[in-house]
Each structure stands twice: as C-alpha cells, then as structure tokens.
Amino acid sequence: MQTNFSLAQLADPHMRESEQILRSCVHCGFCTATCPTYVLLGDELDSPRGRIYLIKDMLEGGKPATAEVVKHVDRCLSCLSCMTTCPSGVNYMHLVDHARAHIEQTYERPPAEKALRRLLAAVLPNRRAFRWSLRLARLGRPLAGIVRKLPQSERLAAMLALAPASLPAPSPAARPGVFPAAGPRKGRVALLTGCAQAELAPGINEAAIRLLNRMGVEVVLPKGEGCCGALVHHMGKEQAALAHARANIDAWTAEQANGLDAILVTTSGCGTTIKDYGFMLREDPAYAEKAAAVSAIARDISEYLDGLPPLPATRQTGQTVTYHSACSLQHGQQVRSAPKTLLARAGFTVKEPAEGHLCCGSAGTYNMLQPAISARLRERKLKNIEATGPDIIAAGNIGCMTQLAQGTATPVVHTVELLDWATGGPMPKPLQQARGVAEKV
The missing domain is CATH 3.40.50 (Rossmann fold)
Structure with missing residues (x-):
C-alpha cells in the first residue's frame, strides 16, 4: 500500500511503525473471509482491509477521528484472525492499537458512552472495585430481561447478564x-x-x-x-x-x-x-x-x-471435551496444539468445532460495548460447539468461558482445571455444579 506521511509525522515512532504496517498491506482481501464482523455484517468497512483504509486516511491526513471511523474500529474485536490469514504479515494488532489511541485522543464520544468507558476502565482492572461491582450487579441480575426491553439499555442488560450468580470466596x-x-x-x-x-x-x-x-x-x-x-x-x-x-x-x-x-x-x-x-x-x-x-x-x-514430562492420569477420563481455542491464544500467540495435546494425554476425547477460527464475541469489554454483535457470535460459536456433542467445553481464557457459559448448560472449564482434575486434583466447580455433586479427593 502506498503511503504519503510527512517527515514530521514519521518522526513520531508510533506513526512510523503504523506507516510501515500500512505499506506491508497488498489489498489481497484474504482477511475478509476470516473476520468475524465481516462474516456477520458483510460490510467492507467492517473487515480488516476496510478498517486499514479508514485508519490510513485518518493517520496520514493527521485528522481527528470521525464518527464513521470510530464506529467501524469499535466493532473490531481485536481477535487477530486476520493476522493468521494474512500472507503478507501485516501486523494489524499494532495498527489498530495505534488507531484506538488516536481515537481516544481526538474524538469526543457521546457523554453516556464516555462515562461507561471511564467506568469500565476504572473498575475492571481494580480487583476490589470489580468485586464490589459484581456484588451490585448480582442484585440487578434478575432484572436483566426487563432492562433489555428498555430504550438504549442493551449495554446495561449485557453487563447484568454477565454477572455471576455467586462469587467465590477469597483465595x-x-x-x-x-x-x-x-x-x-x-x-x-x-x-x-x-x-x-x-x-x-x-x-x-x-x-x-x-x-x-x-x-x-x-x-x-x-x-x-x-x-x-x-x-x-x-x-x-x-x-x-x-x-x-x-x-x-x-x-x-x-x-x-x-x-x-x-x-x-x-x-x-x-x-x-x-x-x-x-x-x-x-x-x-x-x-x-x-x-x-x-x-x-x-x-x-x-x-x-x-514442555514438561506429563503426570499420569489418576482418574477415569475419556469424557468428550470440545476445545474452544481463544482468539488471543490461537491468533495472538499462535498457540494451537499444546492445549489439545495435553487434554488428549490426560485421557480426554478431544474434539474441535467448525469455524474454530471465529471469535466467540467476548473480546475483553466487547460483549459489554457491542452486545448485539457479541450475542450473535456467541450463538454461532455455541451452535458449532454443541454439534460436536461435548460433555465438557474447555477453554483457556476467562472472558471466553464467561461468554460461552451464558448460552449453554454444558460445563465450561479451563484446560488447566481439567488437567489438574485428571491427575489428582479436585473436580472443577463447573463440573460439580453440572453434576450436583462435590467429589471427594
């Protein structure tokens, strides 16, 4: 991709890095086929290639972000499936991160949205504040269905629905x-x-x-x-x-x-x-x-x-485990085989769903900020998972686990919890809750 940044712009290391990323894009469009928002919405501007054009125009022109740019960048899940697909090695992650920082600096969001983002940024990383917020959300959780019917309340309803029914004891x-x-x-x-x-x-x-x-x-x-x-x-x-x-x-x-x-x-x-x-x-x-x-x-x-010598399984395994590969693991870190290999070694029957490369819709705060798209992606993901007939769904990311558990009765368990259980640890709580028992160890 040809670019026209000024020397003054390129003196900024962030701009210089983005310019190099933009130059590596060859407009091939391979990324569109694996982008969850493009697959759902069919809008070129909701594909990585479309967003790259919007970001290029914004950064190259030294322009403040517009509502149009913000809408489509906000819809990006940062799932990074496009980076796995891209034959040219375009580092979309660093480009979209730069675009988001530019948006934060140059775009004035509507007051309610701005307040929500500030609240999430203050509460989620702070464990004490987050725990108190979960306690408050639990009180409002039964009202999630009613709240969802109110005008402009989708985000609040989504946050209430994500709140757990109970909180674990301090650990x-x-x-x-x-x-x-x-x-x-x-x-x-x-x-x-x-x-x-x-x-x-x-x-x-x-x-x-x-x-x-x-x-x-x-x-x-x-x-x-x-x-x-x-x-x-x-x-x-x-x-x-x-x-x-x-x-x-x-x-x-x-x-x-x-x-x-x-x-x-x-x-x-x-x-x-x-x-x-x-x-x-x-x-x-x-x-x-x-x-x-x-x-x-x-x-x-x-x-x-x-990379460690495996421990022998001490429990009767063999359950069918459908492994959900979190985007941050398979695309962000390029870790794909290790979790499945470990589960198979422990004696589980490991299956993978169709469209395993597509995001489940969690994506950090995405399921709270873009609840409609997130819900559609969750439904699509769970349909593919349930088609494999799992006894257990395994994943390696708490966001994915929380997202998936909203829409299925199948227990959703972290990979490491299953490995611990198979080799002598206690039964994971999601399995206890599903079976209505507490296993003795």
Whole structure:
C-alpha cells in the first residue's frame, strides 16, 4: 500500500511503525473471509482491509477521528484472525492499537458512552472495585430481561447478564506468596494473578498451582503484580495500559533475581499483551530492556506444561471435551496444539468445532460495548460447539468461558482445571455444579 506521511509525522515512532504496517498491506482481501464482523455484517468497512483504509486516511491526513471511523474500529474485536490469514504479515494488532489511541485522543464520544468507558476502565482492572461491582450487579441480575426491553439499555442488560450468580470466596491463589514444589524442585515460575479472573474464577490459578507443584515446579505470586493492562489498552487508554505494564515488570524483575524459568499466564488475553510489553515500551529508556526480557519468558500455561514430562492420569477420563481455542491464544500467540495435546494425554476425547477460527464475541469489554454483535457470535460459536456433542467445553481464557457459559448448560472449564482434575486434583466447580455433586479427593 502506498503511503504519503510527512517527515514530521514519521518522526513520531508510533506513526512510523503504523506507516510501515500500512505499506506491508497488498489489498489481497484474504482477511475478509476470516473476520468475524465481516462474516456477520458483510460490510467492507467492517473487515480488516476496510478498517486499514479508514485508519490510513485518518493517520496520514493527521485528522481527528470521525464518527464513521470510530464506529467501524469499535466493532473490531481485536481477535487477530486476520493476522493468521494474512500472507503478507501485516501486523494489524499494532495498527489498530495505534488507531484506538488516536481515537481516544481526538474524538469526543457521546457523554453516556464516555462515562461507561471511564467506568469500565476504572473498575475492571481494580480487583476490589470489580468485586464490589459484581456484588451490585448480582442484585440487578434478575432484572436483566426487563432492562433489555428498555430504550438504549442493551449495554446495561449485557453487563447484568454477565454477572455471576455467586462469587467465590477469597483465595490464597489471589494473594502474593510462594507455593513450593512437591519433592525436589525442578523449576520456578511466576504466575500472573491479574484482575478479573482472580475474582470471577480463582479456582483456575489454584488448579495451576496444584498441578505445577505436583510436577516439581515452585510457583511465586509476586507482590505488586496486577492487571496486565490489556483491558484499557484495547480501549485506547495507552498511558493507563503502560502504567499497569511497568508495575508488573517491576514485580517480575524483582523476582528474576531469585531465578525464574517463566512467567505463566492462565488468561490468554493477558498473555498476548504481556508478550507484547517489549513492543509497547520500546521507546521507554527505563523499561525497554526489562520489558523485552519479561516478554521473552512469558508463556501461556499450556505452552509451559507441554514442555514438561506429563503426570499420569489418576482418574477415569475419556469424557468428550470440545476445545474452544481463544482468539488471543490461537491468533495472538499462535498457540494451537499444546492445549489439545495435553487434554488428549490426560485421557480426554478431544474434539474441535467448525469455524474454530471465529471469535466467540467476548473480546475483553466487547460483549459489554457491542452486545448485539457479541450475542450473535456467541450463538454461532455455541451452535458449532454443541454439534460436536461435548460433555465438557474447555477453554483457556476467562472472558471466553464467561461468554460461552451464558448460552449453554454444558460445563465450561479451563484446560488447566481439567488437567489438574485428571491427575489428582479436585473436580472443577463447573463440573460439580453440572453434576450436583462435590467429589471427594
């Protein structure tokens, strides 16, 4: 793609990077076939190629974002399926992130929408505030159906519907600490506690810690670590995202003095962002080197486990598990086979749904900000999943799990919880709830 940025514009490293990305696009349109919003809506401007044209015109012309640009960029899920498909290696992720930051700086959203985005950016990364918001949402959850019928209330209804019926008790896996290996120590890792998952489903990290400890791996939850910054990053709030990144880098860098084999992540959306810290902070002289070092050892939990000798299954498995591959894992991190391999080794019968490359509609805050499109994508995803006849749906991202659980009675369980259960851990709570039992361990 030919570009016409001025030398003054190219002096800005963000603009220079976007110009190089734009130049790599050859207009082939392969991305349109795998873009969820284009598949649903059939609008060229809701495809990666269409958005690239809009972003190019906006950035190249030095223009403030328009309502038209904002509408179509906001509809992008950042699922990154286009990057998997693209034969030219266009880094759409970095381009759309830059566009969102530009929109945040130059576009005045309607007051109600602006207030909602500020609220989400303030509450979601803050675990205490998020827990209180969930308590309030639980009170209003029975009214979600009524609220949905009111004018301009789709977003509020979507948020109420996402609230869990009950909140788990505070967990040791959500507080700083060290969990020693069982027997001789074979490795030492840091495990991301994060924000939303620690409140919604602390059992995921509990399972990861149990499993890793049994495998001889010491797990540390460092003091000072928190939200990865992905939620605000994808809302264009760049400085807030970088502040979260720096805090985590400081926490993990301090632990590296004691030796770390890896920084493990059980929420794949966070993993994609943490692996990008080196790029995000490349222009920060105080953090560029540290950020690159952190990104270099960041791993999804499935990546790390796949490199360890497997534990033998101690339970009767064989259940049919349909694996939902989160976009942030298959497209953002290019991790595809490890989770399925691990589940098969543990004795599960692993299936994959049709259209596995398409997003389920969760995408961070997308299911709250674009509830109509999100609901259509969830219905499409669940139709394909249910066609495989699963006993269990497995996934590696809390956002996907919450999204899918809204529309199915089939238990939705994190991959690491199933691996822990198969090798001696307790039955995952979604399975307990589905079966109405509490398994003894």
